[in-house]
Amino acid sequence: MSNFYIPASASFPQTSENRPLGDIIDDLADYVGGGDRPAAQDRARRALRSSVRMFNVMSWRFNRQQQTITLLNNTSDYALATAFRTFRAALLLDAAGLVVDRLDWIAYEDLARYDPSETTPGATSPDSYTARNTFLTGIVTILPKLGTINSQYPSVRLDYHSRIVIPTNDAAILTVPVEVEEAIVLEAVAFLVSKTSSFAEGQIARAVAREFRANVEREWRDWPDAAQGNQA
Numbered sequence: 001m002s003n004f005y006i007p008a009s010a011s012f013p014q015t016s017e018n019r020p021l022g023d024i025i026d027d028l029a030d031y032v033g034g035g036d037r038p039a040a041q042d043r044a045r046r047a048l049r050s051s052v053r054m055f056n057v058m059s060w061r062f063n064r065q066q067q068t069i070t071l072l073n074n075t076s077d078y079a080l081a082t083a084f085r086t087f088r089a090a091l092l093l094d095a096a097g098l099v100v101d102r103l104d105w106i107a108y109e110d111l112a113r114y115d116p117s118e119t120t121p122g123a124t125s126p127d128s129y130t131a132r133n134t135f136l137t138g139i140v141t142i143l144p145k146l147g148t149i150n151s152q153y154p155s156v157r158l159d160y161h162s163r164i165v166i167p168t169n170d171a172a173i174l175t176v177p178v179e180v181e182e183a184i185v186l187e188a189v190a191f192l193v194s195k196t197s198s199f200a201e202g203q204i205a206r207a208v209a210r211e212f213r214a215n216v217e218r219e220w221r222d223w224p225d226a227a228q229g230n231q232a
Helices: 021-031 038-055 108-114 178-196 199-220
Strands: 064-070 077-079 084-093 099-102 128-130 139-143 155-162
Touching: 021 038, 021 178, 038 178, 064 084, 178 199
Parallel strands: none
Antiparallel strands: 064 155, 077 139, 084 099, 084 155, 128 139
């Protein structure tokens, strides 16, 4: 069967209904009667940043990304994409770029405890991968230690999660599904109300935000490879 290239649709990613950052800030400020006052706008921006950071404590299916690593002779450490958060999977590719096998995740703690040797002869092809501290170094280690690689299997495709990015200007949008955007905004509302209104009003806003967030988590939450959690 022939392979056909299908161009990406202009309607993806599905963010056409998402609000520009400036509109979100105006909406947030209105929740606490701030309108366009600079102080209220500043509080709204801080609340939105806090909300996005809260959502980034977990991985999301809409933030699945890919990175292809070309294997080099006698090289086992490779740089990760700057947007990296957590690994989803690592797949061995053949010379045509097709998947031939899956690499196993090995927690660095287990590798250091049970199999720390780097003096064995280099392997021609990998079978697993690990990371010692992705937050600090942004490095993934392909295992076992590589020597002269098998040219039939020259690359590895990393499936990984990135983080939700906070827009940097008022015309930009949150690149998330529209229902997730709403959940993020409601969380920001809860931050604002808790700081500016009564305890009871804050509790109500928090309950609304938590219910909405639970709904989007059920639909969109994802899990790192082998339940490894955050590699930081």
